[in-house]
Amino acid sequence: MPESNNPPPSRSLPLALKITAVALVATAVVFYKLDPFDPASLPAEELSLAVEAVEKCNGRMLQGAERVGVAELKAPEDFAYDSDLGLVYTGDSDGWLKRVRLNDSAVEKWAFTGGRPLGVALGPDGSVLVADADKGLLKVTKEGVVETLTTEAGGLKFQLTDGVDVADDGTVYFTDASSKYRLHNFIFDMLEGRPLGRLLRYDPTTKTTELLVGDLYFANGVAVAPSQDFVIFCETPLRRCRKYYIAGDRKGSIEKFVDNLPGTPDNIKYDGHGHFWIGLPTEMTSFWYLALKYPVIRKIMAITRRHGWRPNLERNGGAVAVNLEGKQVAWYYDYELSMITTGLKIKNHLYCGSFVFPGILRLNLDRYPARTAGCPWSNSGDL
Ligand SMILES: *[C@@H]1O[C@H](CO)[C@@H](O)[C@H](O)[C@H]1NC(C)=O
Numbered sequence: 001m002p003e004s005n006n007p008p009p010s011r012s013l014p015l016a017l018k019i020t021a022v023a024l025v026a027t028a029v030v031f032y033k034l035d036p037f038d039p040a041s042l043p044a045e046e047l048s049l050a051v052e053a054v055e056k057c058n059g060r061m062l063q064g065a066e067r068v069g070v071a072e073l074k075a076p077e078d079f080a081y082d083s084d085l086g087l088v089y090t091g092d093s094d095g096w097l098k099r100v101r102l103n104d105s106a107v108e109k110w111a112f113t114g115g116r117p118l119g120v121a122l123g124p125d126g127s128v129l130v131a132d133a134d135k136g137l138l139k140v141t142k143e144g145v146v147e148t149l150t151t152e153a154g155g156l157k158f159q160l161t162d163g164v165d166v167a168d169d170g171t172v173y174f175t176d177a178s179s180k181y182r183l184h185n186f187i188f189d190m191l192e193g194r195p196l197g198r199l200l201r202y203d204p205t206t207k208t209t210e211l212l213v214g215d216l217y218f219a220n221g222v223a224v225a226p227s228q229d230f231v232i233f234c235e236t237p238l239r240r241c242r243k244y245y246i247a248g249d250r251k252g253s254i255e256k257f258v259d260n261l262p263g264t265p266d267n268i269k270y271d272g273h274g275h276f277w278i279g280l281p282t283e284m285t286s287f288w289y290l291a292l293k294y295p296v297i298r299k300i301m302a303i304t305r306r307h308g309w310r311p312n313l314e315r316n317g318g319a320v321a322v323n324l325e326g327k328q329v330a331w332y333y334d335y336e337l338s339m340i341t342t343g344l345k346i347k348n349h350l351y352c353g354s355f356v357f358p359g360i361l362r363l364n365l366d367r368y369p370a371r372t373a374g375c376p377w378s379n380s381g382d383l
Contacts, residue, residue, distance in 0.1 A: 242257050
């Protein structure tokens with residue numbers, strides 16, 4: 001028999017493939033329909049891919065950066081600088097508040113919170129205030145004794161205490177990023193897209209906790225302005241930080257501080273010399289932008305995430321320096337860098353921490369400065 005009378009074996013494949021594809025799609029649709037995860041639409045006017053131009057950039061910050069304390073620091077999330085002692089306090093994922101001596105990078109396990117210390121700030125009396133994701137707002141005395149200050153506000157327990165700063169008068173400003181999701185599944189807060197975060201104030205004299213601003217989208221870093229008349233708080237998915245006035249004519253009101261950051265803001269720290277530094281875990285990729293825009297994408301991400309699929313969507317992480325007027329002046333980043341949660345300039349170095357990666361990234365800013373020509377939107381060959 002001529003071979004042409006036998007159907008070639010490849011003919012049957014497309015049908016099998018079609019059946020498999022239909023079965024896969026049908027299964028996916030059933031999974032999707034049955035899944036109770038119900039993401040919300042974010043405010044459309046707050047979403048954009050626009051990035052406000054920064055004056056100067058160093059987009060290759062890994063060239064020249066060193067990593068210190070890699071063996072001792074598993075995931076140092078935030079820093080508080082004590083200039084008198086010449087050291088930095090940082091919270092680690094093993095539940096320890098550690099301190100790092102800057103002259104020789106010696107790391108000391110200092111106080112155990114038993115939770116996950118995230119935001120840290122130095123109090124006027126030399127104590128350290130800690131936003132512990134698991135334990136709430138804590139104070140660690142100069143002697144290293146851990147005290148719990150508050151774990152709830154208005155009857156709503158904190159689920160993810162995140163950022164903290166202290167005013168000169170000792171008043172503590174802090175955030176609860178989400179009243180629903182804990183740190184281990186914080187990503188579902190972003191995927192759900194509801195404003196479940198709060199900016200709060202703790203008064204150490206009355207020992208009371210007060211809600212300042214509710215309905216925030218993943219309320220993250222907090223910094224008190226050196227003038228002591230406003231507090232800045234950052235909302236990660238919206239790529240913005242706003243001011244909340246705590247004194248003067250505008251007391252109690254909210255105003256824009258900085259919008260359209262080159263990445264999603266995490267902690268914000270004041271460097272004592274006219275600049276706030278904002279840690280940026282990732283830039284806003286077009287994928288994340290579409291996900292924020294379309295709840296259906298976030299629902300699919302949530303389902304696949306729960307089944308263990310986690311694509312690497314982060315890149316161009318780093319830190320941006322912003323002046324007191326909210327103008328972005330210098331951006332340090334690298335395509336290969338992600339999950340940077342804090343950046344802080346101390347003397348002539350930029351120190352970056354991460355809630356995932358070990359060690360502290362240190363960059364000498366005299367040797368590796370940001371330049372006008374280093375910015376992606378700059379096509380001038382100057383400098
Ligand atoms: C670092 O500072 C500490 C405390 O001030 C001091 O004891 C130590 O010798 C210094 N180390 C270096 C390498 O300078």
